[in-house]
Structures are given as C-alpha cells and as structure tokens.
Amino acid sequence: MPSTMSRRGFLAAGGGLAAASALSGCSALAAADDDPGTLVVHSQLGTTAPGSPTYLSALDRFRKENPGLKVRNLVNGDDLAQVYETSRLARKEPDVVMVNLYDKTLAWTDVGATVDVKGYLDDWGLRERVLPVALDAWTDGKGRVRAFPYFATNWPIAYNRALLDKAGVDRVPATGDELIAAAGKLRRKGIAPVTVGGNDWTGQKLLAQIIQTFLTEDEARHVYATGDFGGRCARQGLEYFVELRDAGVFADKAQGLTSDSMTTQFNTQAAAMQSAMSSALAKVPAEVARHTDVGGWPLAPGAAHDKPTILRTYTLIGFWISPNGTKKIDAVEKFLRFMYRQDTVSRFIKEAGRDMALRSDTVSSDFPLVAAAQRLGGDVSQVLLPDLFVPPSATQPLITATSTSFTRGTSAAKVRSVLEAAYRGA
Structure with missing residues (x-):
C-alpha cells in the first residue's frame, strides 16, 4: 500500500x-x-x-x-x-x-x-x-x-441473554427492526440497549461496521481510503446508522462514552449489548459470561451481506x-x-x-466468549476493518467525527459531512 x-x-x-x-x-x-x-x-x-x-x-x-x-x-x-x-x-x-x-x-x-x-x-x-x-x-x-x-482479534457483538429475557426479548436480534424493538423493551426496564464508546476508537469501529451494511469489501476499501461517503450504498449505511441511533438503540449520551465506560456498563449488566473485541470479551465476569452469546450486528433489508456482521483483524x-x-x-x-x-x-x-x-x-478454554467468537465461522459475515486504509492524518479526526455522529438528532447528511471533513488535508 x-x-x-x-x-x-x-x-x-x-x-x-x-x-x-x-x-x-x-x-x-x-x-x-x-x-x-x-x-x-x-x-x-x-x-x-x-x-x-x-x-x-x-x-x-x-x-x-x-x-x-x-x-x-x-x-x-x-x-x-x-x-x-x-x-x-x-x-x-x-x-x-x-x-x-x-x-x-x-x-x-x-x-x-x-x-x-x-x-x-x-x-x-x-x-x-x-x-x-x-x-x-x-x-x-x-x-x-x-x-x-x-x-489477532475477533470483534463480534456480545448479547446478555438474561437482560434480553428480562425485557421480554425472546431471541438475539438479527435485523434492524428486531434491534429497534428490543431496544424499546430494554429501555422500559431501565436497561441500556447497546453500549458503545462513541467518543473513541470503539465507536469509530462500530460506526464503520454499520456503514458497511450495504457495501461490498471493494466498495468499503474505496470509501475508507478516499473518504468519499457520497456513494449510494455508503449513504444507505449512514441512513441506517442514524435510524438506529435516533430509535434509541445506543446507550444514552453514547457520544461521550469511552471504551472503559462501555465495558463497565456491559460487565456490570447496566447494558445488554456491546461491540467487543477479544480483549474485552476476556474481561467479561464469569457470572455474566455464562448467559452471554456472541454474534453479528443485525442487518437491514437489502444489505450486501447475507448474515449479521463482525469485524476481525490480524x-x-x-x-x-x-x-x-x-x-x-x-x-x-x-x-x-x-x-x-x-x-x-x-x-x-x-x-x-x-x-x-x-x-x-490451542483453545481459550478459560475464556468462553473468546472461544465462542473463534467458532462463529460461517454464522456471520466479516466486514472490512478500515485501519489499513484510512490515511494516518485522518485517524484522529475520524474519532472526533464519530462523537458527532453518535449525537442524537444529527442528520445523515451532517454525519457524512463530518466524516468527509476528517479526510481534508489527509
């Protein structure tokens, strides 16, 4: 490269x-x-x-x-x-x-x-x-x-089944509509749906994953190498993200949360779902891990993928x-x-x-969620981790743009604008 x-x-x-x-x-x-x-x-x-x-x-x-x-x-x-x-x-x-x-x-x-x-x-x-x-x-x-x-690391979504059951959600969400419905039920029980570090790299990665809902790998590589989020499929991904955000899928004030506050919310069972790389999965307490599943991010109709998505990097x-x-x-x-x-x-x-x-x-036998993520295989679809393609000068500006993106009420057009602005001068 x-x-x-x-x-x-x-x-x-x-x-x-x-x-x-x-x-x-x-x-x-x-x-x-x-x-x-x-x-x-x-x-x-x-x-x-x-x-x-x-x-x-x-x-x-x-x-x-x-x-x-x-x-x-x-x-x-x-x-x-x-x-x-x-x-x-x-x-x-x-x-x-x-x-x-x-x-x-x-x-x-x-x-x-x-x-x-x-x-x-x-x-x-x-x-x-x-x-x-x-x-x-x-x-x-x-x-x-x-x-x-x-x-290396796998980067699936962790789902606390006990909290989902408590809210009356009978299965792990597989579609955007199911995720929005689950978020509403969880909120009525006082449980945060998806916790995410919207103010740091964890939020940036989840945002990138959701944007890729309608992108092929080649299209995603182009988007993150050039900062051009104006294509039809990229705009669809932005609109899907905004729809989920404004429907209350993410924890309150996600734009100010960090990776530490995200893992704390999930590990203390204040939140039902998180985007968790292997090192975060390894830290989930045993009493929480026992009723936690790992899987992919729910899809929207017309997605470029046939199964919920995860990130993975070597x-x-x-x-x-x-x-x-x-x-x-x-x-x-x-x-x-x-x-x-x-x-x-x-x-x-x-x-x-x-x-x-x-x-x-060797298997991570003492880390059941890490081992479960290793076994996901064909049950999920892998999307592109943008790290290898984002110009270094755009990396930190993209995290700043991520915080704006997770602020409820920010339009899809505005999200696109701040993401593209992160590349100017890159």
Whole structure:
C-alpha cells in the first residue's frame, strides 16, 4: 500500500514532539546506550494491557534459556508510536517494537523507521507459522512485510441473554427492526440497549461496521481510503446508522462514552449489548459470561451481506524490527523464534485469552466468549476493518467525527459531512 507519509513528513512530525514530557524513565531514548549484549524491546505489554502477565513471564523464561543475553523491556501505552518515533529521530530507538498496524505505524516501513522483515521471516523458517490471511494483512503494496504478525482479534457483538429475557426479548436480534424493538423493551426496564464508546476508537469501529451494511469489501476499501461517503450504498449505511441511533438503540449520551465506560456498563449488566473485541470479551465476569452469546450486528433489508456482521483483524500486535535491531539481528532472531514457539503462543491463548495471528490448535478454554467468537465461522459475515486504509492524518479526526455522529438528532447528511471533513488535508 503506498505510504501516506513521506520521509520528510515523518521527520517534521517527529521534530515537533515534546520529547522531554512524552518520555518516561523507561523511555526508548536510552536504548542505543545499552551494550551489544542487551536486546531492547518496546511494548505496550507490561502493565495492565491484556496479556501482560503472560508476556512478562515469557521474558523471564527467555532470559533463563539465554543467560548470556540481557533483555530490557520498555513500556508505553497509547503514546508508544509517538515515543518510538522520537527515539528513532535521535537514532536511539529500541531493537524490537511490539505494536499494531494503525495510524502512524502504517508509514514506518516506507520511511525507514522500521525494516522489511520478509527476508528474516523466510531465512528463519517462520513463515509457515503465520496464518496466510495474517501475512497478507502485514504485507504492503510493495511486497514488504512490515512486522512479524502476532496478536489477532475477533470483534463480534456480545448479547446478555438474561437482560434480553428480562425485557421480554425472546431471541438475539438479527435485523434492524428486531434491534429497534428490543431496544424499546430494554429501555422500559431501565436497561441500556447497546453500549458503545462513541467518543473513541470503539465507536469509530462500530460506526464503520454499520456503514458497511450495504457495501461490498471493494466498495468499503474505496470509501475508507478516499473518504468519499457520497456513494449510494455508503449513504444507505449512514441512513441506517442514524435510524438506529435516533430509535434509541445506543446507550444514552453514547457520544461521550469511552471504551472503559462501555465495558463497565456491559460487565456490570447496566447494558445488554456491546461491540467487543477479544480483549474485552476476556474481561467479561464469569457470572455474566455464562448467559452471554456472541454474534453479528443485525442487518437491514437489502444489505450486501447475507448474515449479521463482525469485524476481525490480524494486525493487533506484530514484532517490528528497527534499524538498530538489525545490528543485533542474532539476538532478535533468538527472541522471535522463542515468541513464535508453540508453547509460548499457547500460553497467550490459555492464560490471557488472546487471539493469535499464528497457527495453533490451542483453545481459550478459560475464556468462553473468546472461544465462542473463534467458532462463529460461517454464522456471520466479516466486514472490512478500515485501519489499513484510512490515511494516518485522518485517524484522529475520524474519532472526533464519530462523537458527532453518535449525537442524537444529527442528520445523515451532517454525519457524512463530518466524516468527509476528517479526510481534508489527509
């Protein structure tokens, strides 16, 4: 995929960052000061992120198996990409970066911030470990593999059957009309219907999913690559979203909710439905999971899909190799071979409920909703996750536009306007 950011653009963006305030004591800027016998890994795993305990345990095992090799783990949250870019500009970047393919990272390989790993993947005999669909997702339009694929995720809708039963809804809604009817019954019982983080990325993804109700995959790719929401089928999707929103399908004041408030509402049974990726499904309490089903988003008449829809992605976390990492490539190879081992992968599935972009027969037995989402298969239709196609400069403006979109009373024409405005200058 052609880059949307030039090398000059990357340097200009990075040069304007407030490095002193953005970087902590475990920052990546110190990475290049480590001795050649220290592998520096930069990750979001290590605090409260799902899978962190398993990851830290894996690092301990790796150190024990490789006593002559030190591993330094740098941890950042949502600001990881910005922190990494700053360290790269100073040529002090870590050797390996664990992050998703999204927003800023889409341009990294193209501008030389990270390297094409295709040769390493083949030379180390690890290609066969990767699901073909995951390898396709991490390969750009020039045939370069941006990173070693690792985490994936399913993104179905979670339905609390007990709350639906309490409201007199006798089955999981499969159509828009059934969803609107269910929302009315739930509200009369004081239960929020669909909770969603309308003020962050969770709302942006659900909005994109609903808009695609009448779009084929190729049409959806065009819409999200160009920001052209004016086609007939895209406008139908916008109108369907507005119809559902103004009928009260979404929780009150959804435009101000976040992913955290969304999961809290669902997990405390204040809301009956949520759009939940695997990491959210893994956090549903056992007493709630016992009476929760997972499925797709209900369809409208004339939809381009024959079954309710879900999102799915294989680009949640990959292992990116930096230019500094190529100077320690033997250590990087040992680390990646270890992380790709069946026993390591299985622990992430069993202990953390993570979906993987790698081949494995292990099942998330302690995470029944994650396992149920893995089994959905042909019961649902998959729509396009827009992350790989949205220009990086439009990513955050689209989230702002999402909040406006979830504000009740906003017309379909206005929703289209704010979405298209997010692309101006992209």
